[in-house]
Amino acid sequence: MQRWSVVVPAKGLTGAKTRLGTPGPRHEDLVLALLGDTLEAVAACPAVADLWVVTDDPRAAAVATGIGAGVVGGAPAGLNAALAQGAAAVRAAAVRAAAAVDPAAAVGAAVRTVHGARTDVRIAALHSDLPALRPAELAEALGRAGAVPRSFVADAEGTGTVLLAVTAGELAPSFGPGSAAAHAASGAVPLVGDWPGLRRDVDTPAHLAQALDLGCGPRTTGRAPRACA
Ligand SMILES: Nc1nc2c(ncn2[C@@H]2O[C@H](COP(=O)(O)OP(=O)(O)OP(=O)(O)O)[C@@H](O)[C@H]2O)c(=O)[nH]1
């Protein structure tokens, strides 16, 4: 099985998930719980080789490193800029890893590079708010993504994107309102599969209730308002 580098962007906790609840410590704890459960599921996926979190938030970075993820800091503001920086960091790390094993490989034909960054690394960008994600559904989605150059998984509503994957070339993320249509228009293949946990990103209280019905990881289950009622 060819495995993937997964990049997860995580906004600073202050100001994140404004549609989900009012700002404050409890809200930040919930946002952090969504991230932690998402990362645990990704880390447990056999199709994932390495995991990277793009964030400048110290609490998010601590959760990431605790789960064994790398942290990419200092990215420009904005989701797509953060993902582009994360993808560049993954490619650069892959060059360093190849050079550590075989110095000649990093400059030879075995490793394809552009401006010192590898172009043959499988990269998937994934939201940080997927607390009902199952490792097996991510593995299946990445398995299908491996058959095409660039692909995406739409969210439960079919309008947004929860995962964007490239087997080679640029990630070229177009996340934001209507991103499923934008990714399709840019040539990415929509992946088909029964992946309710993968598709259920949590933006609103109604989404959180749906994720809890699907079954969330322990961090979210323990912190969601409904569980505390
Ligand atoms: N590193 C980084 N991640 C971001 C940024 N903006 C959004 N994200 C992440 O991108 C994913 C999707 O973002 P949204 O669901 O729109 O999150 P949000 O902006 O916190 O939500 P709202 O305030 O409700 O719009 C989540 O994993 C966010 O943490 C950013 O500027 N930098």
Ligand SMILES: C=C(OP(=O)(O)O)C(=O)O
């Ligand atoms: C950023 C996106 O989604 P949302 O803000 O709805 O999480 C997206 O689907 O591209």
